[in-house]
Amino acid sequence: MTGARVAAAILRKDLLLDLRLGDRLGQMWVFAALVIVLMSITLPAVNDETRAWVPALLWTIALLASLLGLARSLQTERDDGAIQQLVQVPCDRGWVFLGKVAANWLALFALLLWIALLSALFLDVAWTRAGFEMIGLALLGSLGLAALGTLLATLASSSRFAQFLLPVLLFPLMLPILVWASLLTRDLLGGQISAAPLWGVLALYDWIFLLIGYFTFNAILED
Amino acid sequence: MEAFWIRSARIWGVLALTALAVWLGMVVFYAPVEKVQGVVQKIFYAHVPNSLPAYLGFGLTALGGLLFLITRRESYDRLAQAGAEVGVVFCTLIVVTGPIWAKPVWGHWWVWDLRLTATLVLWFIYLAYLFLRAFAYGSDATKTFASVYGIAGIIAVPFVKFAVELAKGQTMHPDDPAKAGLPAEMQFTLMAGFIAYLLVFAYFLSRRLEIAKLEADLQERLDP
Numbered sequence: 001m002t003g004a005r006v007a008a009a010i011l012r013k014d015l016l017l018d019l020r021l022g023d024r025l026g027q028m029w030v031f032a033a034l035v036i037v038l039m040s041i042t043l044p045a046v047n048d049e050t051r052a053w054v055p056a057l058l059w060t061i062a063l064l065a066s067l068l069g070l071a072r073s074l075q076t077e078r079d080d081g082a083i084q085q086l087v088q089v090p091c092d093r094g095w096v097f098l099g100k101v102a103a104n105w106l107a108l109f110a111l112l113l114w115i116a117l118l119s120a121l122f123l124d125v126a127w128t129r130a131g132f133e134m135i136g137l138a139l140l141g142s143l144g145l146a147a148l149g150t151l152l153a154t155l156a157s158s159s160r161f162a163q164f165l166l167p168v169l170l171f172p173l174m175l176p177i178l179v180w181a182s183l184l185t186r187d188l189l190g191g192q193i194s195a196a197p198l199w200g201v202l203a204l205y206d207w208i209f210l211l212i213g214y215f216t217f218n219a220i221l222e223d
Numbered sequence: 224m225e226a227f228w229i230r231s232a233r234i235w236g237v238l239a240l241t242a243l244a245v246w247l248g249m250v251v252f253y254a255p256v257e258k259v260q261g262v263v264q265k266i267f268y269a270h271v272p273n274s275l276p277a278y279l280g281f282g283l284t285a286l287g288g289l290l291f292l293i294t295r296r297e298s299y300d301r302l303a304q305a306g307a308e309v310g311v312v313f314c315t316l317i318v319v320t321g322p323i324w325a326k327p328v329w330g331h332w333w334v335w336d337l338r339l340t341a342t343l344v345l346w347f348i349y350l351a352y353l354f355l356r357a358f359a360y361g362s363d364a365t366k367t368f369a370s371v372y373g374i375a376g377i378i379a380v381p382f383v384k385f386a387v388e389l390a391k392g393q394t395m396h397p398d399d400p401a402k403a404g405l406p407a408e409m410q411f412t413l414m415a416g417f418i419a420y421l422l423v424f425a426y427f428l429s430r431r432l433e434i435a436k437l438e439a440d441l442q443e444r445l446d447p
Contacts, residue, residue: 151375155368159358168354169372172347173379176386183389198389205382209375216371219292223364 003095010099011106017076018107024069028111032065033118040122054123055185059178062108062115063145063171069107070149071166073100074157086221093221094214097150101210104146112138130188137188140199141181144206148173151213154220176205225298225432232429239426242419246412254412263327270320272416273313276424280310281349283428285377288370297439300366303373305431307352309424314346341384348376 018025039057046054077083086096116138119125127134149170156165180202250268257264287303290296321339322332333339352372359365405413 151371155355155372158364158368159355161358165351165354165358168347168351172344172351172383173375175344176379176382179386179389201382201385208378212371212375212378216292216367216374219367220364220371223367 003091003098006089006091007095007099007102010096011102014100014103015106018103024072025107025110027068028065028107029114031068032061032111032115035061035064036115036118036122046123051189052186054119054125055189056178056182058115058119058125059141059182059185062112062141063174063178065111065115066108066145066149067167067170069111070104070153070170071156071163073104073150073153078157083221093218096221097213097217098210101143101146101150101213104150105143108142108146108149109138112142125189127189129191130185134185134188136199137181137184140202140206141177144177144202144209145174147206147209147213148177151209151216154217173209177202180205225301225436228425228429229433229436232426232433235422235426235429239419239422242415242422246415246419249412249415254408255406260328263324266320266324268412268416270317270324271413272420273317273320275417276420277310277313277317277345279421279424280306280308280313280428281345281377281380282306284310284349284352284373288373291366291370292374297366298436300370301432301435301439303370304356305428305435307349307356307373308431309427311346311349311353312427313420313424314342314349317342318346337384337387340387341380344383344387345380348379352376 039061044050074083077086087093089096116125116127116134120127152169152173153166156162156169159165180198184198184202246268250265254265254268256262283306284303287299287301287306291299291303321342325334326332352369355372356365356369359368
């Protein structure tokens with residue numbers, strides 16, 4: 001069995017579980033909706049001055065909501081004792097990581113679409129002005145979050161305080177993605193042409209953490 | 224390498240104490256009082272030299288983690304842990320002494336400035352590393368996981384700095400002392416601070432390595 005097939009099998013299994021059980025996606029979506037509604041009620045109405053804050057607010061909500069899904073990334077395997085089977089995959093275990101990242105990537109991209117819809121409804125965010133580049137940004141941002149989140153959720157799961165540890169590990173390392181994604185979203189919503197190096201550096205950051213995860217997952221699963 | 228550090232702990236201790244006494248004497252009696260900021264400026268001598276030991280400690284964490292993943296030798300894991308703990312001590316001193324200087328000079332304890340934010344995030348990253356080690360079940364997996372996080376942390380640092388630079392633009396933080404054109408007395412005092420702090424770092428590191436080695440030996444006797 002080639003590595004790519006293993007990754008595809010894990011992606012398929014995780015997607016089926018997400019679609020059939022719906023609890024992981026449901027928790028993230030309900031949490032995001034509640035926070036956006038609370039923000040819409042408690043914050044003053046969005047005007048030209050405060051509009052610049054909205055992208056950072058939305059990316060932060062996505063980060064917080066993603067914790068609920070990422071924390072359960074390897075939970076099913078741990079609960080069912082299926083980790084032993086993952087360890088015995090007949091290929092480099094980095095492919096297991098890539099399969100898990102792909103499943104989380106799709107789940108987080110769906111979460112971003114959900115947040116975009118809610119923010120258009122409640123916060124008057126005009127996503128049509130941002131154009132198709134916004135979809136590219138959502139894909140890059142969610143890929144980085146999926147790569148870092150999958151890796152760190154696996155590290156945190158070894159702890160007695162996994163729920164506390166995941167945000168503590170994730171937030172400082174997520175800062176660059178959060179900053180760049182917020183800046184690019186602000187530029188896109190403002191109809192500005194955003195700086196090309198920002199896109200490149202965001203893609204590079206995603207790529208580095210995909211590589212770190214791929215090369216270290218062997219040792220992580222072994223232990 | 225580990226044995227060298229452990230054997231030389233006392234020497235580092237004596238050198239560090241001597242250097243600290245010389246540095247403190249220079250801060251109080253030799254370095255002039257700055258005309259604009261007054262005596263508050265002397266915090267600078269206790270603040271700036273923390274940076275080098277902090278970066279060195281975090282560098283050793285990443286290096287030790289990488290070597291542990293490759294060779295699986297326990298001594299590298301102990302080096303990584305000791306580097307992080309000592310690095311966090313010095314980074315904490317940066318984060319604490321900075322605001323003590325900033326309040327009378329800038330009028331605020333903290334500003335979301337490029338250098339301050341990047342240092343704070345660096346501190347959070349390695350504090351998280353220590354949490355990961357402290358709250359894990361104490362198995363071999365902890366060493367592997369901590370190694371991965373230590374490597375990821377050091378790689379993220381330049382990106383964090385770049386990200387904050389893009390978001391915040393200019394910095395209020397004073398320029399690099401080497402470029403700032405300080406009077407000779409101030410430069411010598413600062414240099415003495417760097418030497419003293421590096422010697423304290425070497426002493427702390429060697430003592431921490433010694434404790435870690437003793438813990439490992441004891442564990443081996445209890446659980447052969």
